[in-house]
Amino acid sequence: MSENGRAVIRMEAVGKTYRSGTIEFEALRGIDLTIRSHEMVAVIGSSGSGKSTLMNVMGCLDTPSCGTYAFEGRDIAQLSATDLADLRNRAIGFVFQSFHLLPYATARENVEMPLLFGGVPARRRRDRALEMLARVGLADRADHLPTQLSGGEMQRVAVARALANDPQVILADEPTGNLDTRTGRGILDLFGRLWKEGGTIVLITHDMRLARSCSRILKLEDGRIVHDGADLPADDDLVLAAAGE
Amino acid sequence: MGARTRGLAYMWRFAGRRRTRSALIILAVAWGTLSMMLLLAFGEGLKLQMWKGSQGLGTSPIMLWAGSTTRAWEGMKPGRQIRFVEEDLTALERAVPEIDHVAAEDVSWSVDLRWGTQAVSARVTGVMPCYETVRAHHPQPGGRFLNDVDEARSRRVLFLGSALKERLFGPANAVGQTVFLRGVPFTVIGVMIDKQQMGMYGGPDIEKASIPLSTFESIFGRQPYGNILYTLKAGADPKTVEQAVREVLARRYRFDPADESAVHIWDSAQTNIEGEKIFKGIQAFLGIVGAMTLLVAGVGLANMLFVMIHRRTREIGLQMAIGAHRASITTQIVGESLLLAALGGYLGIGLAWILVEALQRLPVKSEALQFLGKPTLSLPLGIVTVIVLIGIGCLAGTLPARRAARLNPVEALRHE
Numbered sequence: 001m002s003e004n005g006r007a008v009i010r011m012e013a014v015g016k017t018y019r020s021g022t023i024e025f026e027a028l029r030g031i032d033l034t035i036r037s038h039e040m041v042a043v044i045g046s047s048g049s050g051k052s053t054l055m056n057v058m059g060c061l062d063t064p065s066c067g068t069y070a071f072e073g074r075d076i077a078q079l080s081a082t083d084l085a086d087l088r089n090r091a092i093g094f095v096f097q098s099f100h101l102l103p104y105a106t107a108r109e110n111v112e113m114p115l116l117f118g119g120v121p122a123r124r125r126r127d128r129a130l131e132m133l134a135r136v137g138l139a140d141r142a143d144h145l146p147t148q149l150s151g152g153e154m155q156r157v158a159v160a161r162a163l164a165n166d167p168q169v170i171l172a173d174e175p176t177g178n179l180d181t182r183t184g185r186g187i188l189d190l191f192g193r194l195w196k197e198g199g200t201i202v203l204i205t206h207d208m209r210l211a212r213s214c215s216r217i218l219k220l221e222d223g224r225i226v227h228d229g230a231d232l233p234a235d236d237d238l239v240l241a242a243a244g245e
Numbered sequence: 246m247g248a249r250t251r252g253l254a255y256m257w258r259f260a261g262r263r264r265t266r267s268a269l270i271i272l273a274v275a276w277g278t279l280s281m282m283l284l285l286a287f288g289e290g291l292k293l294q295m296w297k298g299s300q301g302l303g304t305s306p307i308m309l310w311a312g313s314t315t316r317a318w319e320g321m322k323p324g325r326q327i328r329f330v331e332e333d334l335t336a337l338e339r340a341v342p343e344i345d346h347v348a349a350e351d352v353s354w355s356v357d358l359r360w361g362t363q364a365v366s367a368r369v370t371g372v373m374p375c376y377e378t379v380r381a382h383h384p385q386p387g388g389r390f391l392n393d394v395d396e397a398r399s400r401r402v403l404f405l406g407s408a409l410k411e412r413l414f415g416p417a418n419a420v421g422q423t424v425f426l427r428g429v430p431f432t433v434i435g436v437m438i439d440k441q442q443m444g445m446y447g448g449p450d451i452e453k454a455s456i457p458l459s460t461f462e463s464i465f466g467r468q469p470y471g472n473i474l475y476t477l478k479a480g481a482d483p484k485t486v487e488q489a490v491r492e493v494l495a496r497r498y499r500f501d502p503a504d505e506s507a508v509h510i511w512d513s514a515q516t517n518i519e520g521e522k523i524f525k526g527i528q529a530f531l532g533i534v535g536a537m538t539l540l541v542a543g544v545g546l547a548n549m550l551f552v553m554i555h556r557r558t559r560e561i562g563l564q565m566a567i568g569a570h571r572a573s574i575t576t577q578i579v580g581e582s583l584l585l586a587a588l589g590g591y592l593g594i595g596l597a598w599i600l601v602e603a604l605q606r607l608p609v610k611s612e613a614l615q616f617l618g619k620p621t622l623s624l625p626l627g628i629v630t631v632i633v634l635i636g637i638g639c640l641a642g643t644l645p646a647r648r649a650a651r652l653n654p655v656e657a658l659r660h661e
Contacts, residue, residue: 056655059566061565061566061654061655061658062653062655081570081571082248082570082571085565085568085569085570085571086568086570087568088565088566088567088568089567089568089569090568094566094567096658100559100562100563100566100658102259102560102563104259104262104263105258105259105262109258113255113563113564113567114567114568116251116254116255117251117255117564117567117568117569117570117573118568119251161567165568
């Protein structure tokens with residue numbers, strides 16, 4: 001855990017409750033969490049443990065039901081919908097399990113999207129998108145449509161899109177979940193490189209090898225953080241060891 | 246660059262990539278526009294035709310026919326036949342200053358006309374020179390109508406209706422030719438222009454021949470006039486003049502002025518007003534049908550947009566995740582709706598224009614079609630259609646756009 005970076009994400013007693021009729025479901029309970037710049041955090045836990053909810057709250061796509069959440073020192077409860085949109089645009093880069101690329105837009109146009117909504121002029125959008133594609137190793141694929149790309153290439157485009165506005169943090173929700181092991185490893189290496197270049201990355205994963213390569217590992221169970229450290233929790237480590245790793 | 250501009254920039258870039266769906270929407274709007282434009286164009290054509298027809302009888306003459314009395318009056322018994330004579334004209338002219346022209350005509354229903362070996366039987370009327378304007382007996386170029394000298398000298402000159410001319414002469418030139426009327430030689434001095442005629446008595450004017458009234462009397466014998474007609478000076482009230490005319494004639498022939506059977510009066514202007522009312526009804530009906538058609542197209546457009554936006558839910562969720570404002574989302578959807586409506590509208594207007602031009606070039610002989618007239622596009626129709634289309638585009642786009650802007654990005658991204 002690096003203690004010297006500035007706090008990008010700070011959560012105090014954050015909870016999230018979903019209501020469906022009379023049934024209440026507590027997806028997050030009493031989350032106290034600080035993520036500093038230049039951390040690479042893996043969030044692990046079984047399905048329904050609250051990983052995705054935590055990610056959505058971190059990404060300002062959803063708001064907490066209780067507690068306070070400050071992004072770069074700004075209390076997001078005080079922000080309007082428009083301010084939140086601007087914050088997502090400038091400060092947060094999302095990478096999704098299912099890529100979420102526009103099928104009728106080229107790789108370059110997909111990367112340009114956050115720049116377009118950020119009000120960047122067309123020429124600079126184009127240059128910046130090509131630069132980002134080069135950074136993920138897809139300079140020669142700029143004019144390809146997603147259907148003409150492999151799964152790994154699609155996810156690289158998505159990473160380039162996340163990087164386009166030079167965000168404070170990249171949030172990746174199971175970025176290798178839809179990829180085979182080797183392609184997944186390629187994406188993982190890409191994240192590792194971005195981290196070494198100074199990025200702050202939070203990723204949800206089921207992949208313990210991926211988690212182990214991060215600087216910090218959070219484990220969620222029933223909406224609570226049950227483990228927070230540089231290493232895997234002992235039981236998960238044992239599972240991995242039993243698998244021959 | 247504001248949020249709305251960004252939404253439009255996004256729409257502009259990607260609207261063209263969703264070809265099939267966009268094309269379907271454009272076609273639906275084009276179809277609605279085409280239907281409405283054609284309906285309105287037919288209405289416009291009908292209006293023009295009815296206007297032409299209303300001019301066919303002349304400058305709204307008021308016709309008088311002699312009838313017979315039905316009431317006893319000043320010691321005379323009912324059932325007396327009234328007969329119009331030349332003195333009636335001068336009496337009316339003197340007594341009723343609001344009368345502009347007053348004239349009489351007589352008719353023989355079936356007269357043999359012969360030109361060379363060609364012989365036909367036709368209606369022949371003896372009329373006065375003022376019929377040229379009052380009853381719209383306008384000559385085609387190269388000919389003339391009867392004039393005062395013809396009347397004064399009882400010249401044997403003949404003015405042919407255009408249809409009668411075709412029957413007797415075919416394509417040959419008629420003016421200057423000699424036609425035998427009951428064996429008497431007449432010179433053809435003019436042919437009537439082809440005209441539409443809504444109000445008529447005895448038959449269409451284009452199917453008869455006209456000769457000076459004095460000549461008519463010298464051939465068929467002096468007899469009571471078939472009918473009298475008069476026109477009004479500008480600003481005269483037709484009802485009061487009609488009353489004055491009845492009183493003058495009632496004094497002359499000793500009948501009760503309230504006895505309407507003694508003299509039948511037909512004000513052709515009233516017929517035109519009735520015709521206009523009927524036409525307004527037809528036009529309103531066509532307008533409503535057209536508006537319904539466009540409404541259906543609008544509902545279809547809104548429905549297709551709803552489906553399209555629903556299928557794009559994840560894309561909208563993604564846009565929100567990467568920082569699009571709600572205004573960007575609504576603008577791109579309303580903008581796309583307007584763009585598609587405009588393209589469909591232009592396509593529909595273009596197709597309507599081509600169809601109408603084609604129909605106008607079609608030679609139509611059928612009488613039913615002649616009554617319908619030819620569809621005509623007008624600028625106001627186009628403007629109204631475009632405004633209606635823009636309204637529909639906005640309305641159809643606004644509902645799905647508002648729904649999209651209210652989407653929760655987390656759920657939208659999870660949408661299958």
